[in-house]
Amino acid sequence: MIDKIQSSCAQALAGVRDGDTVMTSGFGGAGLPSALIEALIDQGARELVIVNNNAGNGETGLAALMKAGRVRKIICSFPRQADSHVFDSLYRSGKIELELVPQGNLAERIRAAGAGIGGFFTPTGYGTDLARGKETRRIDGRDYVFETPIHGDFALIKALRGDRWGNLVYRKAARNFGPVMAMAARCTVAQVDEVVPLGALDPEHVVTPGIFVHRLVAVGSTVSIGPAPAKGAKA
Amino acid sequence: MKKLSRDQMAARVARDIPEGAYVNLGIGLPTQVANHLPTDREVFLHSENGILGMGPAPAPGQEDWDLVNAGKQPVTLLTGGAYFHHADSFAMMRGGHLDICVLGAFQVSATGDLANWHTGGADAIPAVGGAMDLAIGAKRTFVMMEHVTKSGEHKIVERCSYPLTGIGCVARIYTDLAVIDVTPQGLVAIEWVEGLSLSDLQSLTGAPLRAPA
Numbered sequence: 001m002i003d004k005i006q007s008s009c010a011q012a013l014a015g016v017r018d019g020d021t022v023m024t025s026g027f028g029g030a031g032l033p034s035a036l037i038e039a040l041i042d043q044g045a046r047e048l049v050i051v052n053n054n055a056g057n058g059e060t061g062l063a064a065l066m067k068a069g070r071v072r073k074i075i076c077s078f079p080r081q082a083d084s085h086v087f088d089s090l091y092r093s094g095k096i097e098l099e100l101v102p103q104g105n106l107a108e109r110i111r112a113a114g115a116g117i118g119g120f121f122t123p124t125g126y127g128t129d130l131a132r133g134k135e136t137r138r139i140d141g142r143d144y145v146f147e148t149p150i151h152g153d154f155a156l157i158k159a160l161r162g163d164r165w166g167n168l169v170y171r172k173a174a175r176n177f178g179p180v181m182a183m184a185a186r187c188t189v190a191q192v193d194e195v196v197p198l199g200a201l202d203p204e205h206v207v208t209p210g211i212f213v214h215r216l217v218a219v220g221s222t223v224s225i226g227p228a229p230a231k232g233a234k235a
Numbered sequence: 236m237k238k239l240s241r242d243q244m245a246a247r248v249a250r251d252i253p254e255g256a257y258v259n260l261g262i263g264l265p266t267q268v269a270n271h272l273p274t275d276r277e278v279f280l281h282s283e284n285g286i287l288g289m290g291p292a293p294a295p296g297q298e299d300w301d302l303v304n305a306g307k308q309p310v311t312l313l314t315g316g317a318y319f320h321h322a323d324s325f326a327m328m329r330g331g332h333l334d335i336c337v338l339g340a341f342q343v344s345a346t347g348d349l350a351n352w353h354t355g356g357a358d359a360i361p362a363v364g365g366a367m368d369l370a371i372g373a374k375r376t377f378v379m380m381e382h383v384t385k386s387g388e389h390k391i392v393e394r395c396s397y398p399l400t401g402i403g404c405v406a407r408i409y410t411d412l413a414v415i416d417v418t419p420q421g422l423v424a425i426e427w428v429e430g431l432s433l434s435d436l437q438s439l440t441g442a443p444l445r446a447p448a
Contacts, residue, residue, distance in 0.1 A: 027284040027321075028307040029300055053321075080362035081307075088360055100361050103283060104325030104368035111322040124329060124368045127402040129353075143402075172318055173285050174301040179320040207320075 003164045005195055005216050009039035012189045012217040013154075016045045019072075020153035023051040023110065023181040024062065028081070031174035033158040033191040035219040037061050040070075040156070047072045051110070051150060053103065053177060055079035055087035066090055073097035075150065077106050102130060105147050107180055113149035114183025114212070122147055152185030158222070159208070162192040166210030167201050175207065182212040189215045193222055236430035239411045246271040248337055248379055248409050252278055256334040257327075259283065259369055262306045264379055265337040281333055283365040285324045288316025305365065325365070328372030336373035338366070340380045340405075342395040345442035347405040347417040349378065350397035363400075370401030382410035382439055389441030391415065391422070412436060415444065423447055 006012040013036065016022065022040070026032030041064055048071050055076050056063030063086040065071055079087050079098060090096040101109065102124050112120055121144035125131040135146040157178040159168040168190055170178055182188045190208075195218045239247065241264055249271035252258055259281045260266050269291065272278050280289040282304045289304065290311035298309035312318075327333055340351040352366040353359065370376055380390055391408065408415040413427040413436055424444045427436050437444050 028303065030284070030303050030307070031301070078362045078364040080360040091360060092358075098361075100363055102363050102367040103321075103365040104329055104372075107321035107325050108329075122329065123371050126371070128367060128399045130363065130367065170318070172299065172301040172312070173282070173303060175318055175320050176284050177321045180322045 004166045004210070004214060005164050005218070007217075009035050009191070009217050009219070010042065012036065012215045013039050013043045015187065016040065016043055016154055018045050019047045019049075020045060021049040021051060021151065023150075023152040023155040023157075023177075023185055025155075025157040025176060025178040025181050027053050027173070027176040028057060030172075031158050031170070031176045031178060032061055033156045034061050034222065036156040036189060036191045036217070037065060041065050041068055046070050049073045049075065051075045051106075051152060051181075053077055053106065054081060055084055055098075057081060058083045059086065063087065066096065069095075071096060073099065075099040075101060075106070077101055077103035100130060106150075107177065109147055109150040110177070110184045111180045112147075113151040114180060117149060119146055119148045121145065150184065152181065153187065155181040155185035155188040156191070157181055157188065158191045160192065161194050161196050161201065162190055162213070162216045163196055163198050163201055163210070164216075165198060166190070166208075166213030166216060167206045168192070168208040168210075168213060169201055169205060170207055179208050182208045187214045188212055189217070191219050191222075192216055193220060194218060236412070236428050236435070239428060241267065242271075244379055244409055244411055247414065248377060251377070251407075252335060254278065257281055257287070257332065259328065259333055259336040259373065261336070261338040261366075261369065263339045265339060266304070266306065268337055268379075281324075281327060282310070283324055283328075283369070285319050285321060286310070286312065286316065287319070287327075288313040290316070325368050325372075328365070328368045331372065331374060333373040335375050335377060336369045337377045337379055338369060340378045340390065341397045342390050342392050343378050343380075343405050343408055343417075344395050345391075345393050345417075345422055347403045348395050349376070349400045349405050350395040351378075352400045353398045355398050366400050370404045375406040376401075376404050377407050377409060378405050379409040382412040389439070392441040412439065421445060
């Protein structure tokens with residue numbers, strides 16, 4: 001019997017090695033697999049390359065992983081936020097490498113990896129600093145930049161429900177990068193609120209088919225929480 | 236002259252968004268355009284993080300942090316709205332499926348180049364997000380911004396001095412003083428506020444303006 005369900009987040013992260021590229025879903029806090037990231041901090045792998053839309057918020061999640069000195073490089077589209085002070089200080093002191101990628105190119109490079117595409121020409125970024133040094137081509141009168149796939153060793157994603165075959169459904173806009181990251185890694189681990197029996201997910205509604213998911217772990221209800229109120233602000 | 240307030244600018248942009256349009260409103264001032272779309276006009280608002288049919292902010296206490304906009308502020312979903320993943324969301328932009336996108340800007344050039352993502356300052360941490368995808372993706376890219384900087388420098392220029400977001404991508408510029416079209420023949424001022432002459436407007440603009448034909 002195939003059962004991809006793991007008993008703990010620690011078990012779900014077995015095999016993450018130093019230097020691995022780890023993709024994490026999420027757009028800010030929405031869809032961020034917080035329980036898996038906490039477990040990754042405990043797991044101990046170092047020199048990680050993290051792929052995420054952002055570069056951590058506050059002192060928890062990715063910010064805590066970076067603060068623990070475990071991230072060599074981050075590939076993201078929008079590192080600078082009001083509460084990204086952990087990243088900001090590591091970046092300014094040269095302790096973390098940043099590969100800045102326009103958000104759509106980031107999503108498509110990840111999708112390309114999952115779909116077996118060796119690269120693609122995109123109009124996004126043409127003529128800008130972020131395309132400097134990259135191959136370009138004019139196709140039917142429009143200028144494009146060549147972008148390469150981003151493969152992950154691990155993808156840590158958050159979904160609402162999953163079954164033992166790894167089929168997943170998501171919740172609202174917490175879906176974001178989950179489905180494409182799930183396709184792009186050697187080992188995809190899904191943190192779900194709830195594991196349901198096979199057949200409980202309507203096959204017409206499955207968003208990520210289980211072929212893309214290697215391990216699942218149920219962590220209970222984890223509706224994303226908003227940012228902490230600013231100092232002095234009323235709660 | 237009577238400069239437009241930010242609300243008036245948003246209302247002016249809203250006038251040009253027709254029923255049935257698929258529209259992405261950028262972070263900041265462009266977000267306010269949504270407040271001025273008449274309730275009887277069906278417009279599909281797109282959010283880069285995977286929402287079509289985005290509705291207004293929820294009532295206090297009703298926030299759902301799995302349902303946020305590009306600025307990571309809580310929003311709602313209209314009846315008939317849909318969620319989708321990031322690659323599909325950016326395919327909607329890059330693939331030319333959005334009709335209009337409205338963005339803020341540091342500078343726009345006479346040929347429609349846009350600079351809105353980075354000041355290029357040595358100490359500034361760069362962050363691009365979806366700006367470059369949005370700039371080149373929609374069928375028409377509108378910019379809304381103050382006509383000049385707080386210190387009076389031109390924001391509409393011959394060539395952008397800030398790092399570019401996209402080349403030749405801006406179709407129309409809405410400022411607190413005027414509405415200006417970017418055409419193959421150059422910038423055409425199509426309207427300007429009361430009490431201002433076209434030559435006054437020209438003096439506040441760093442690239443040649445023409446009157447409408």
